[in-house]
Amino acid sequence: MRTIYFLVPDIDTTHKIVDELRAEGIPERHIHVLAKRDTPLEDMPEASLLQKTDxxxxxxxxxxxxxxxxxxxxxxxxxxxxxxxxxxxxxxxxxxxxxxxxxxxxxxxxNVGNTKLKQFEEAIEKGELLVLIDIPRERIEDIKKKILKHHPTAEFEGMEPILPSGY
Incomplete structure (x- = not known):
């Protein structure tokens, strides 16, 4: 499993991306949304301590x-x-x-914020949202292309190394 990152400009686009990921069969526990404090995420899965910390x-x-x-x-x-x-x-x-x-x-x-997420702090404070998706390596390109095709305002921000297999 790898974690891929997308920076999304608004909550409506983020909601659509999350719905499409669910439709692609990606379990909700593998989708994480990180937003500015007090942003109502409604039914979108919020990033947990595992994603927010090191x-x-x-x-x-x-x-x-x-x-x-x-x-x-x-x-x-x-x-x-x-x-x-x-x-x-x-x-x-x-x-x-x-x-x-x-x-x-x-x-x-x-007690330490996720060092990988520090580069996104400014964008998140401006109101953008960060979507983290844990997916198998073989699905990365397919999911990346679909998101960028349907949501050109979303920006692919890279991927994280391998996650533990039981995650």
Missing amino acids: FIPALERGALLGGTGGLLAGLAGLAFSGFVIAGGAILGAIMAGATIGSLGGGLMGM
């Missing part, structure tokens, strides 16, 4: 750093305790480090 990237970084720290702690423990309990101790330290790191990283990421 929670997922921070979670991934925390797991990587925590797992690495756990590995180093496990190896240090191994140097002091000998090889008898090596496998279990290292595995336990890696798992504990990854768990603590991902929880800490995720919590810190929730």
Whole structure:
């Protein structure tokens, strides 16, 4: 899955795009609309904390750093305790480090706005809306062409890297 971005000039166009995406079979949980505070989105799906913050990237970084720290702690423990309990101790330290790191990283990421969305802040404050669509890679071009064909005022703003598969 990838997230593609469209900057849309008004709420009416955004509403039409969301309706077309639903008609294309894109589940509502994969459509996210980000607008200026107090903009009535009616029945359009509003972007959640996962889209508005750096929670997922921070979670991934925390797991990587925590797992690495756990590995180093496990190896240090191994140097002091000998090889008898090596496998279990290292595995336990890696798992504990990854768990603590991902929880800490995720919590810190929730307090940080999505760095990818910062470039759209000014446009959103002017009243434009940002539509984020999570779709499989093979549908990106088709959906992009349909939106731009039916709504020439919408601007394609790029795509985000791969999302976790269970998302």
